[in-house]
Amino acid sequence: MRKLFHFLAVIFALIPMGARSQSASSVTMNSFGKLDDGRECTVYTLVNANGVRADITNYGGIIVRLLVPDRKGHLDDVVLGYNSVRDYLRASPFFGAIVGRYGNRIANGKFTLDGQTYSLATNNKPGGIPCHLHGGKRGFDKVLWHAEPLLTNNTPGLKLHYLSRDGEEGYPGNLDVTVHYWLGNDNSLKIEYSATTDKATTVNLTQHSYFNLKGEGRGDILDHVLTLSASRYTPVNAGQIPTGELEPVVGTPMDFTTPHAIGERIQSKHPQLAHGDGYDLNWVIDGKPGELRRAAKVFEPRSGRVMEVWTEEPGVQFYTGNYLNNSYVGKSGTAYVIRGGLCLETQHYPDSPNHPNFPSTILRPGSRYQTTTIYKFSVE
Numbered sequence: 001m002r003k004l005f006h007f008l009a010v011i012f013a014l015i016p017m018g019a020r021s022q023s024a025s026s027v028t029m030n031s032f033g034k035l036d037d038g039r040e041c042t043v044y045t046l047v048n049a050n051g052v053r054a055d056i057t058n059y060g061g062i063i064v065r066l067l068v069p070d071r072k073g074h075l076d077d078v079v080l081g082y083n084s085v086r087d088y089l090r091a092s093p094f095f096g097a098i099v100g101r102y103g104n105r106i107a108n109g110k111f112t113l114d115g116q117t118y119s120l121a122t123n124n125k126p127g128g129i130p131c132h133l134h135g136g137k138r139g140f141d142k143v144l145w146h147a148e149p150l151l152t153n154n155t156p157g158l159k160l161h162y163l164s165r166d167g168e169e170g171y172p173g174n175l176d177v178t179v180h181y182w183l184g185n186d187n188s189l190k191i192e193y194s195a196t197t198d199k200a201t202t203v204n205l206t207q208h209s210y211f212n213l214k215g216e217g218r219g220d221i222l223d224h225v226l227t228l229s230a231s232r233y234t235p236v237n238a239g240q241i242p243t244g245e246l247e248p249v250v251g252t253p254m255d256f257t258t259p260h261a262i263g264e265r266i267q268s269k270h271p272q273l274a275h276g277d278g279y280d281l282n283w284v285i286d287g288k289p290g291e292l293r294r295a296a297k298v299f300e301p302r303s304g305r306v307m308e309v310w311t312e313e314p315g316v317q318f319y320t321g322n323y324l325n326n327s328y329v330g331k332s333g334t335a336y337v338i339r340g341g342l343c344l345e346t347q348h349y350p351d352s353p354n355h356p357n358f359p360s361t362i363l364r365p366g367s368r369y370q371t372t373t374i375y376k377f378s379v380e
Contacts, residue, residue: 023049025185027149027156032057032064033085035144041085044149046156046183051075052377054183058147059085060140061098061160061179063209065331068187068377071304076215078305078377080341083331093323094208097141098179099134101164101171102361103206104282104317104350106132107241111353113172113200113362120170127275129239134208136169140177141208150180157182166199173199175363188376195369203363204348206313207373210321210341213300213307217334221320221342222263225299228256228318230283234349234358240275244355246284254281259299262320262342278322278339282315282349289314289359292372296344299380310374311346314359319343346373 025048032043041059053075055065064082067075081095082088088095109122109132124133134141143162150157157180164175180192193205212221233254234242249255253265253273266278273279287293295316296309309316320342326335352358363369 025049025151025154025156025183027151027158029149032059035059035085036089039144041144042147044147044158046158046181048156048183048187049154049185050187052183052187054181054189056158056181057085058145058160059088060096060142061145062088062141063096063189063207066189066209068305069379071379076303077331078211078213078215078307080210080212080216080328080330080336091328093328094134094141095328096209097207098145098160098205099208099345100140100177100203100205101135101169101175102132102202102204102353103134103208103345103347104204105241107239107351107354108132109170111202113202113353116172118170118172126240127238129241131239131241138169140164140205145179155182155184171201173197173201175201175203177205179205186376187378188374190372190374192372193370195363196365196367197363198365200362200364202353202361203369204352204361205369205371206317206345206347208343208345209375210343211298211307212341213298213305214303217330217332217336217340220263220337220339222261222266222339223301224262224342225259225301226256226262226318227259227297228283228316229286229294229296230316231257231286232284234282234284234315235272236275236281236350238275240280241351242282242349242355242358244357249283254283259297266320266339276319276322279318279320280322282317282347284315284349285311285313292374295346298342298344304379306378306380308376308378309344309346310376312371313346313348313373315347315349317343317345317347317350319345
């Protein structure tokens with residue numbers, strides 16, 4: 001801990017005196033509480049030149065707070081979460097976390113790779129049908145990452161590292177993972193994922209923040225206006241596992257190719273909405289996977305806040321907090337209502353290891369998993 005404080009002091013000392021003003025970005029750190037085994041968790045506060053702030057903890061790589069301006073310049077926290085690690089340990093539907101080794105669902109908790117079948121925890125049962133969800137009982141959202149604060153070209157950042165051992169949660173291979181968060185002076189939060197393995201494995205990392213652009217704890221997100229750069233989606237069965245088809249969105253409540261309020265069609269009796277009690281589906285992002293392109297835009301009329309999601313991933317899971325039920329009391333002391341936050345999880349498609357026609361999530365020795373997603377904030 002002392003080494004980290006010394007590191008930050010050195011960084012600050014290198015900043016010219018004239019630059020140490022409101023326009024200087026910074027990284028600071030504080031205790032975030034202790035795990036059950038006594039290990040200390042830390043929260044790192046990144047502040048850019050505009051005063052936009054991101055609080056990120058090394059427990060699960062969780063984005064604890066994200067303060068961005070409205071059209072009047074007022075800063076509000078726009079992500080759901082808690083004030084200490086103890087609350088995340090008690091109960092959290094993946095608030096703000098890095099999700100892995102495989103984000104989203106794998107049917108029956110099984111996949112076959114190079115002729116060998118691997119069995120994973122079945123920690124989720126949508127429709128009463130068991131599946132593997134978000135890396136298992138102890139996914140990347142529940143581990144303590146090694147953290148290194150960064151300040152490069154007046155851009156604050158955080159480097160997180162975790163070695164997932166061969167056999168952890170049933171996955172093959174020692175997976176060496178690094179995630180960088182960068183808080184840009186264009187009010188963007190860039191997330192860079194990188195991983196290598198010593199044995200063929202499956203990898204699908206994502207970020208699971210719940211956003212409410214009105215502000216954390218301020219009601220539901222049904223008035224948010226969403227646009228998705230996606231003319232197709234992956235329909236699911238009653239267990240919320242993709243059927244393997246890519247269906248057009250035209251003529252369905254899944255069509256967000258033009259802007260629609262999220263609440264406009266969420267009560268539709270379309271069977272795909274019934275499976276998830278609302279929106280909880282993967283959209284196929286238009287354009288070429290591997291190239292950075294806009295996947296989504298969210299506009300909140302009251303505050304004027306806009307969030308754009310840019311990614312290199314082939315898909316994005318749009319989830320409307322359908323299972324928030326007033327049982328999670330957040331940072332402001334307010335219970336989160338149903339649909340009190342929305343998730344836009346950039347990803348490969350759910351259950352890809354069991355669908356050869358989907359973009360591959362297989363990582364082999366000698367190759368590198370590398371992908372970038374950016375959440376960019378502005379006003380209208």
